[in-house]
Amino acid sequence: MFIRKLPPLPVLRELFTADAEAGKLYWKICPSPRKAAGEEAGRPSIQGRRYVTIDNNMYAVSRILWMLYTGRDPGANYIDHINGDPSDNRLCNLRSVTPGENGINKKPYGATGHRGVYYARRLRSGEPRYVVTICRVIDRDVNGKYIRKTYNYGYFADLQDAIEAAEKAHAEWGMLEFLPSDRKPAAKAKKVKSEAKRIDSVEEVAL
DSSP: OOOOOOOOHHHHHHHEEEETTTTEEEESSOOSTTOOTTSBOOEEOTTSOEEEEETTEEEEHHHHHHHHHHSOOOTTSEEEETTSOTTOOOGGGEEEEOHHHHHHTSOOOSTTOSTTEEEEOOOTTSOOEEEEEEEEEEEEOTTSOEEEEEEEEEEESSHHHHHHHHHHHHHHHOSSSOOOTTOOHHHHHHHHHHHHHHHHHHHHHHO
8 A cells, every 4th residue: 555645744734724523624724716714624435534635646634634633744654543434533543553553453354254264266065165364564665665475374165264274373473563574474374275275185086
C-alpha cells in the first residue's frame, strides 16, 4: 500500500479544523467554489473510509486528523481504527500502528472466517481442501515501500487441521512487526507443502 507524505502541519492547521469527539474534519478556508468554510471535508469510499483532496493529491482523512490531534506525522505507519469501523475517526478510536499490527485488527476475510486459512481446489472425492498461508513484511525498497512475501504452510482436507496449522505458524513467526531477517520460514514452508502434496497424492490415488 502506497502512503503519500502528508502536507506540513502548519498547512493542515491553516486548511482544517478537527473535532476530536465527533471525529470530523472541517474546511477552515474555502478551497474551491464548490466548497464552503465550515463544511465537512472529504468524501467516503465504498468501504466507509473518508478521503480528501489537497492540491490534486488524495489523503485519508484519518491520517490528517491524527496529525492534527497529536501534532505527529504517522509517516510509514498506518492509522488503525480500533473498533474496525473505518468511518469512525474519533481520537479515541485511532492509533498509529505498523502494517503487521494493522493486519491483526482486520476483520477475518475469506469464506473460512479464519486468518491464514483459505479454500483451495477440491479433492477428487468432492471434499473441500484448505490452504494455510501467512504474509510478512520482510524489508523496504529504496522508495520506502514495504516488501511483502507470502509463505505457504500446506494443504489440508480437514478445516480444524488447517486452523491449528495457521495458529502454529502465527505463534512461531509472530503476528506483529517485520519478519526477522535471520529467520527463514520459506524452507520449512516448502517442506510442509511437499509433505501435504504427497499426502494428497496418496489420497487421490486411493480414491
